[in-house]
Amino acid sequence: QVQLQESGPGLVKPSETLSLTCTVSGYSISGGYYWGWIRQPPGKGLEFIATIHHSGDTYYHPSLRGRVSISMDTSKNHFSLNLSSVTAADTAIYYCARYDISLPFQYWGQGILVTVSS
Amino acid sequence: EIVLTQSPGTLSLSPGERATLSCRASQSVSSRYLAWYQQKPGQAPRVLIYGASTRATGIPDRFSGSGSGTDFTLTISRLEPEDFVVYFCQQYGSPPRTFGQGTKLEIK
Numbered sequence: 001q002v003q004l005q006e007s008g009p010g011l012v013k014p015s016e017t018l019s020l021t022c023t024v025s026g027y028s029i030s031g032g033y034y035w036g037w038i039r040q041p042p043g044k045g046l047e048f049i050a051t052i053h054h055s056g057d058t059y060y061h062p063s064l065r066g067r068v069s070i071s072m073d074t075s076k077n078h079f080s081l082n083l084s085s086v087t088a089a090d091t092a093i094y095y096c097a098r099y100d101i102s103l104p105f106q107y108w109g110q111g112i113l114v115t116v117s118s
Numbered sequence: 119e120i121v122l123t124q125s126p127g128t129l130s131l132s133p134g135e136r137a138t139l140s141c142r143a144s145q146s147v148s149s150r151y152l153a154w155y156q157q158k159p160g161q162a163p164r165v166l167i168y169g170a171s172t173r174a175t176g177i178p179d180r181f182s183g184s185g186s187g188t189d190f191t192l193t194i195s196r197l198e199p200e201d202f203v204v205y206f207c208q209q210y211g212s213p214p215r216t217f218g219q220g221t222k223l224e225i226k
Contacts, residue, residue: 045206045218045219045220046206046217048215059214061214062214095162104208108162108164110161110162111162
């Protein structure tokens with residue numbers, strides 16, 4: 001059974017960089033699929049952020065390009081998100097997920113709340 | 119980017135009733151790549167329906183999806199108490215993948 005677990009700081013200061021890691025168990029991330037990040041401001045809707053393919057190809061939400069990067073470490077079986085120059089608008093629950101190109105987000109982590117505040 | 123608009127924002131019904139949730143896209147969703155998710159408080163969303171009408175593994179048959187092009191519907195035939203949560207639609211046919219703003223199902 002595939003399981004994903006987000007980790008990282010729960011509080012980030014404005015203008016700093018938010019860094020999160022998603023550790024995967026039950027499946028090797030180099031074996032296939034797409035691995036992505038989605039966020040949800042408290043009480044609001046969901047927004048796709050970024051994705052990385054097992055081949056290393058990446059895609060970013062156009063509104064976040066320039067601030068966001070995604071990478072993977074196959075030796076640790078995890079992938080990571082960096083979001084720079086954060087503001088209060090980046091406060092959200094951040095989820096990592098696995099999916100295939102012709103399917104929705106099938107497996108999700110439990111989510112991690114990141115608050116941007118001084 | 120494809121904008122998805124869900125209606126109504128909140129739906130008030132009683133257990134045993136039928137629920138009809140709508141999702142309208144700003145442009146045609148290719149290959150019917152439209153999914154519905156259910157989100158319970160404090161949990162990640164889980165897929166109910168994908169490909170507009172295919173139930174995900176383990177999803178009860180009281181949940182059904184229909185539609186194509188720009189108009190999609192999630193129907194819950196007989197509401198159970200645990201169904202009164204939030205539902206999102208999502209298109210995955212055109213990048214970036216986008217979600218609707220959600221419909222909250224509340225007990226009347």
